[in-house]
Amino acid sequence: MSAPPLHLAVELDGVPFADLPAAAGAAEAAGFALVTLADSPLPLPSGEERIEAGVRAAYLSRRTGRIGLAPALPVTTTEPFHLATQLASLDHASGGRAAWLVAAPNGADELATVGRTPLDAAGLRREAEDVIRVARLLWDSWEDDAIVRDVATGRFLDADRVHHVNFEGATFSVAGPLITPRPPQGQVVVIVPHTLGLDALADVVLVEDPAAAVEPGPLVFAELRSDPARLRELGGVVDGVRLHPQSLDELTAIVALAPGRPVAGPTLRDxxxxxRPVNAFQEA
Structure with a gap:
């Protein structure tokens, strides 16, 4: 019995902004499931201004039709409420194709951009856990049928179906609710590096070692930073692979090697x- 085909993802941070639509389009045509967009609070080494990953993803949302879009948004330098809102908005703009690559920059220079100092390992893990948990609550703060659009009574929404989350984290609190309705996917797909130790909160776990032990439940994607031909060996070992080309030409070469897995859609969860997760408040 042959191994199931891999879900393919590709990191596009090495691709210039002007080439992003062509790169994402090539990956989409080849059947890739999603693209990821790395980021940093610091400027590019060249001194050029860095266009934030969420903005790049929003730009691609109207220039692609099926492929998932996963910007890296940082838990340590972004307000959790704004992070959750940005991702929900991306899911609406893309018709349900948003994902979140959880980033946790913790260098002194990176955290100095928001007036913070580096966290110890336990503090960093707790910060990431708190931000993921509150984002998921905020996405559920509007029930699926909160918008009623009752012309006869002039009611746009049912206020009883919009909820405060009243979350208390170690370093922040969020009352909520979100300012956007629930994302089309219910919950944006959450992609978490295995190194954070938060596999249980992930939809997809990124591992450097394909043999790494991951908690049952999430999909497992292996990082493939060189020798893309190795992706043929990983079918049946992991659920997917994330590739890291450094240019559009390199991506084109990788696409030629891809075994192909047509994107099913219409949402990234599909x-x-x-x-599609049940709304936590509606279930309660």
């Missing part, structure tokens, strides 16, 4: 075979 493509990855992930269920």
């Amino acid at each position: 493509t990855l075979g992930l269920p």
